[in-house]
Amino acid sequence: MDFWYTYIVLAEIYVLLGLSTNLLVGIVGIFSVSQAAVFGVGAYIVAAATMNDTLSFVPALLIASACGLALNVLVTLPSLRVSGDYFVVTSFGIQLLATAIFTNWTEGTGGANGLPGIPPPDIFGLAVTETRQFLVLSSVLLSLGCLAFWLAMRAPYGRLLRAIREDELAVAAAGKNILFAKVSAAALAGAFAGSAGGLYGSFLSFVDPSSFDLDASILLLTMVVVGGARTLTGSIIGPFVLLALPQLLALVDIPTTIAAASRQLIYGVLLIAFMLFRPQGLAGEKL
Amino acid sequence: MSAYLAVSGVNKSFGGLQALHDTNFEITKGKITCLVGPNGAGKTTIFNVITGFLPPDTGGVTFQGRSLDGLTRQQIVHQGIARTFQNLRLFIDLTALDNVLAAIPGQAGETPWGAIFRPFHTAAVQTRMREQAREILDHVGLADRANDYVRNLSYGEQKLLCVARVLATGAELLLLDEPASGMSAGALDNIMALMRRLQTEGKTLLVVEHNTRVVQRIADEVLFLHQGHLMAQGTADEITSDPELAKIYFGGAI
Ligand SMILES: Nc1ncnc2c1ncn2[C@@H]1O[C@H](COP(=O)(O)OP(=O)(O)O)[C@@H](O)[C@H]1O
Ligand SMILES: [Mg+2]
Numbered sequence: 001m002d003f004w005y006t007y008i009v010l011a012e013i014y015v016l017l018g019l020s021t022n023l024l025v026g027i028v029g030i031f032s033v034s035q036a037a038v039f040g041v042g043a044y045i046v047a048a049a050t051m052n053d054t055l056s057f058v059p060a061l062l063i064a065s066a067c068g069l070a071l072n073v074l075v076t077l078p079s080l081r082v083s084g085d086y087f088v089v090t091s092f093g094i095q096l097l098a099t100a101i102f103t104n105w106t107e108g109t110g111g112a113n114g115l116p117g118i119p120p121p122d123i124f125g126l127a128v129t130e131t132r133q134f135l136v137l138s139s140v141l142l143s144l145g146c147l148a149f150w151l152a153m154r155a156p157y158g159r160l161l162r163a164i165r166e167d168e169l170a171v172a173a174a175g176k177n178i179l180f181a182k183v184s185a186a187a188l189a190g191a192f193a194g195s196a197g198g199l200y201g202s203f204l205s206f207v208d209p210s211s212f213d214l215d216a217s218i219l220l221l222t223m224v225v226v227g228g229a230r231t232l233t234g235s236i237i238g239p240f241v242l243l244a245l246p247q248l249l250a251l252v253d254i255p256t257t258i259a260a261a262s263r264q265l266i267y268g269v270l271l272i273a274f275m276l277f278r279p280q281g282l283a284g285e286k287l
Numbered sequence: 288m289s290a291y292l293a294v295s296g297v298n299k300s301f302g303g304l305q306a307l308h309d310t311n312f313e314i315t316k317g318k319i320t321c322l323v324g325p326n327g328a329g330k331t332t333i334f335n336v337i338t339g340f341l342p343p344d345t346g347g348v349t350f351q352g353r354s355l356d357g358l359t360r361q362q363i364v365h366q367g368i369a370r371t372f373q374n375l376r377l378f379i380d381l382t383a384l385d386n387v388l389a390a391i392p393g394q395a396g397e398t399p400w401g402a403i404f405r406p407f408h409t410a411a412v413q414t415r416m417r418e419q420a421r422e423i424l425d426h427v428g429l430a431d432r433a434n435d436y437v438r439n440l441s442y443g444e445q446k447l448l449c450v451a452r453v454l455a456t457g458a459e460l461l462l463l464d465e466p467a468s469g470m471s472a473g474a475l476d477n478i479m480a481l482m483r484r485l486q487t488e489g490k491t492l493l494v495v496e497h498n499t500r501v502v503q504r505i506a507d508e509v510l511f512l513h514q515g516h517l518m519a520q521g522t523a524d525e526i527t528s529d530p531e532l533a534k535i536y537f538g539g540a541i
Contacts (some may be wrong), residue, residue: 155402175364
């Protein structure tokens with residue numbers, strides 16, 4: 001049973017992260033490949049703060065979310081100056097930079113060895129120690145995240161973002177503030193990614209740079225592509241499908257050395273196949 | 288009395304090409320002014336300069352006595368000037384209604400926190416805005432197309448939607464870039480009637496138009512632009528009967 005709970009909790013955390021990526025990449029059209037870096041910062045903040053008892057889980061998560069917000073605004077700023085293709089390269093650089101810091105800043109992040117022994121969340125005195133309990137916590141947070149996403153997208157704000165993705169000049173001609181709309185979308189996406197990170201670390205009780213590297217960013221993009229861009233349903237389906245893959249691979253008895261490689265292979269094939277044959281994903285719109 | 292809109296001494300070059308060459312003109316409030324001239328004369332460039340899409344190299348624009356120098360595109364729309372694009376630039380993946388709604392200023396729920404933390408207020412205001420957008424669509428004759436996606440509209444309908452979108456901004460000076468080009472005869476009558484109607488409702492129009500019959504029917508005043516310079520200004524009859532201008536216009540000479 002715990003096996004299933006673990007799968008659902010992880011998938012839920014990735015849905016939160018998927019909402020963030022979908023907002024930025026799918027809806028606004030800022031093609032970021034550094035969302036895992038923001039995710040990682042959230043995870044390390046909560047890990048560091050709760051491990052040495054500086055803060056309890058709730059304020060630590062709020063701070064992780066606020067830092068994710070600020071950081072994502074900062075890393076998406078170049079997209080306001082350089083367009084499309086150039087930004088992908090910039091964003092790629094940001095992701096590499098983050099991985100380098102996660103790996104080499106040993107005092108802060110534990111370096112390549114990571115940070116073990118992150119305490120379980122403590123919600124106003126109530127310790128969330130069992131996977132079952134964590135499922136409640138992650139489900140509540142995810143519901144709030146989905147509600148926020150849904151409300152934002154059905155409001156004029158969502159329409160403004162879609163319009164910007166389609167034709168920025170036409171939106172400018174309508175007298176709308178494009179800069180503000182984009183920056184606030186980046187902020188919202190960052191808050192989602194930061195809090196997803198905080199949850200992730202506390203759930204696994206261990207973080208290391210490999211969860212927040214370029215592969216992780218690509219995995220996130222794959223989730224958006226497979227689930228479907230710009231819809232809530234797509235953002236939910238993508239992570240559940242893609243995280244089921246390693247579980248399925250675990251069922252067929254292959255050596256662990258090949259397992260990682262074959263996972264990458266399958267993700268790669270899925271990405272290409274969906275882009276070519278089903279660009280709208282399982283339940284979304286064309287990216 | 289100062290002019291409603293005054294373009295003075297505007298120069299604009301793209302590399303070696305001088306698109307606007309000491310351009311000067313004024314337009315009068317409440318009139319329909321047509322901007323004519325051969326292709327490449329600089330008509331669209333003038334629109335870009337007035338609306339803040341391109342900074343002039345020298346010279347400037349004043350609107351109702353106030354200089355527009357240094358204002359952003361957004362601020363210029365808020366001053367009351369809005370433009371359409373020669374190549375439409377509609378949001379083709381949105382419905383006609385959403386295209387109009389996207390241009391209505393100052394809506395509740397246009398920020399993430401407004402949308403997330405005040406959902407009921409946002410929804411209530413949206414209901415009103417939808418009503419307003421429907422009225423605008425009705426006004427241009429697209430009421431029955433409100434929920435259709437732009438890509439399913441005919442070219443003529445798309446051009447009307449462009450007008451609906453500038454109307455939604457609430458601006459009183461409308462710059463329309465070739466609103467009638469490529470339209471069938473019936474659609475032409477529609478758009479001409481619409482422009483007249485907008486005029487009677489107090490809008491001022493600056494319209495780029497190639498079709499001399501349209502110009503003769505709607506223009507109170509005609510500006511003739513050639514190689515980025517204002518060559519002549521007058522009534523439609525004066526401009527269209529000038530053989531010199533006709534030669535430039537149709538012969539493309541010089
Ligand atoms: N952004 C631009 N960059 C370079 N050249 C431009 C640009 N915009 C317009 N031009 C050139 O300026 C001249 C005037 O163009 P335009 O204002 O579009 O003419 P029209 O009167 O047909 O609308 C043309 O020669 C055009 O090629
Ligand atoms: Mg033009």
